[in-house]
Amino acid sequence: MRVIGHVAVNVFKESVRDRVLYNLVAFAALLIGASYLIGQLTAGQDVKIIKDLGLAAIATFGLLIAVFIGIGLVWNEVERRSIYSLLSKPIRRYEFILGKYAGLALTLLVNVAIMTAAFYAVLAYLATQFPGSGAVDPGLLRAVALIVLELLLVTAIALFFSTFSSPFLSAALTFGLWVIGHFNADLRNFEAVVQSPAAARLARGLYYVLPNFAAFDIKTQAVQALPVPGSYLVATALYGVVYIALLLAGAVMVFARRDFK
Amino acid sequence: MDAIRTEGLTKHYRVGFWRPRPYVALEGLTLEVRQGEVFGFLGPNGAGKTTTLKLLMQLIYPTSGHAEILGRPVGDAAVRRRVGYLPENPSFYDYLTAEELLEYVGALFGYGPSARRARAARLLDEVGIGAERRLHLRKFSKGMLQRVGIAQALVNDPEVIVFDEPMSGLDPLGRREIRELVLRLRDRGCTVFFSSHVLADAEALCSRVAIVAGGRLAAVGQLADLVAFQVRGWELVVAGLGPEAVERAKGAGLVMRATAVGDGRYALELPLSVAPERALAELTTGGARLVSLNPLRETLEDFFVRQVGAAPRDRGLD
Structure with a gap:
């Protein structure tokens, strides 16, 4: 655990110094600009738009960080040969992979925490402008929590591909899975639109194997203040954790067998 | 107990995408490096030197054969606590300073914060990195990275040191400093196993050398035995x-x-x-x-050219 921690802190330090956190400035500018415009256009009719926009921006900026850092996490170390001196130290290959993952997870958590704080600051400002609008709603944090879990799953996918393929291919595969994962429900109901039972079975199989990102998306319910059962949150969290664990186990297995020529 | 011992160490790769063919990177290397000696591992480019060193560090796995460091298999993570390794043309993290890199390495070896700092400072002094130690490594020249690479290999006061082309990228003054460092390490009782294609380094430093060519061991022994000094x-x-x-x-x-x-x-x-x-x-x-x-x-160069010239050139497998 000690070694994993040191590797993770190193990833975090590199990410911060590589100006990853600059995206927060873009996030803040987007949110503040949008809330000002909405304040002007709708005269406070709909604070929900800013809630929608805020949650979507947190998810999108987080996704960009998860994919674009995740795909290079292992690849860069191998390409730049820094892995040679690192693996000659008393560090096991699985510790390297888990440390890399933990480091990016930490970077994401800090990013999302800062974005969420900025989001609530804007909501607090709107609450002063439009009293009684219910702008500062703690229920939104449930949506943020599932966004975090979704980002951790995306990171695990990017890291898994990064252990054996180039950044370009890893990015394409990760984004591909992310898009498919958001339309996963269509795969489950594929028999309704195709004649072939084989195609329907294949689609059903893919539905169970591919990550179901749609499950993590409760932004609409949070914004509309609709109830989300606690059991749903727990089941989704468990699903995410198990999927992440399987991906990390796969990444460790691939990485353990690799020759660094 | 030998510092390093290999028995029939072999590495074959498959090269080519559509019709992969086997390629012999190293074939049946059997070698002993005794404790406390400076051992030169010589050969032209592509001879199998780096492959051997990577096999010793378990960065690649052997096709067959066996390698040990200090009597333990190279796969034993505990043995890496007693080994230092400088890869060829080392590269590190762009956004860490030299100090931070060495402290990070110290942390991986389990040293506490003050011990890490003290070691980093001492080693950077030893390899001649001055005020630059607080610059990000992406601003370092090749020669300075080489010096940092040597320093990071010594963080754990290793008993066995494996250097891949340690003089690479260094100016004449730097080469002399590293030669002196290697001799100091030997005097402290360390075993230094280094690869090079610069024969003057081997002549200046080594008690014994091995010459590899075409993935095979061509000669091994004391310089005085290999080279006719008459x-x-x-x-x-x-x-x-x-x-x-x-x-x-x-x-x-x-x-x-x-x-x-x-x-x-x-x-x-x-x-x-x-x-x-x-x-x-x-x-x-x-x-x-x-x-x-x-x-x-007769110089080592004469001998080297003769051995390398006699080595088989076909490295494919039937």
Whole structure:
């Protein structure tokens, strides 16, 4: 655990110094600009738009960080040969992979925490402008929590591909899975639109194997203040954790067998 | 117990995408490096030196054979606590400083914060990194990265040090400093196993050398055993001699080979059968002045070229 921690802190330090956190400035500018415009256009009719926009921006900026850092996490170390001196130290290959993952997870958590704080600051400002609008709603944090879990799953996918393929291919595969994962429900109901039972079975199989990102998306319910059962949150969290664990186990297995020529 | 021991160490790769063919990177390397010696692992580019070192560090896995460091299999993570490794053309993290890199490495070895800082400072002094230690590594030159690479290999006070081309990227002053460092490490009782294709480094540092060529061990032993240090002739450098006089000396069998070295000077190679005093007496009567007289011995380079030239070149497998 000690070694994993040191590797993770190193990833975090590199990410911060590589100006990853600059995206927060873009996030803040987007949110503040949008809330000002909405304040002007709708005269406070709909604070929900800013809630929608805020949650979507947190998810999108987080996704960009998860994919674009995740795909290079292992690849860069191998390409730049820094892995040679690192693996000659008393560090096991699985510790390297888990440390890399933990480091990016930490970077994401800090990013999302800062974005969420900025989001609530804007909501607090709107609450002063439009009293009684219910702008500062703690229920939104449930949506943020599932966004975090979704980002951790995306990171695990990017890291898994990064252990054996180039950044370009890893990015394409990760984004591909992310898009498919958001339309996963269509795969489950594929028999309704195709004649072939084989195609329907294949689609059903893919539905169970591919990550179901749609499950993590409760932004609409949070914004509309609709109830989300606690059991749903727990089941989704468990699903995410198990999927992440399987991906990390796969990444460790691939990485353990690799020759660094 | 040997510091390093390999038995039949072999690595084959498959090369080519559509029709992969096997390629012999290393074949049946059996080698012992004793504790406390500076051992040179020599060979031309692509001979299998880096492959061997990566096998020792378990960065690649052998196709067959076995390797041990300090009596333990190289796969044993505990043995890496006692080993230091400098990869070829090392590269590190762009946004860490040299100090931070060494402290990070110290942390991986389990040293506490103050011990890490003290080690980093001492080692950076030792390899000649001054105020630059607080700069990000992406601003470092190749030579400075090489020095940082050497420092990071020494963080754990290793008993066995494996350097892949340690002089690479260094200027003449840097090469001399690293040679002195290697000798200091030897005096502290460390075993230093280093690869190089620069023979002068091996001649200056090594008690024993191995020569690899074409993925196979071509020769191994003490320098004195491998290279015939007996005098095989004389090199006489003279000034004030005309071309006719040089030709006369060659005709008389006093000189085997003559090379004009500028400013009217000639480097004359005398056979062992001719006493240099006699040749010098003959030449000075023709107006020559002595500049220098040196014995000619077989060099490691002569031996190396012979061994490498004799190695098989086909590295595919049937």
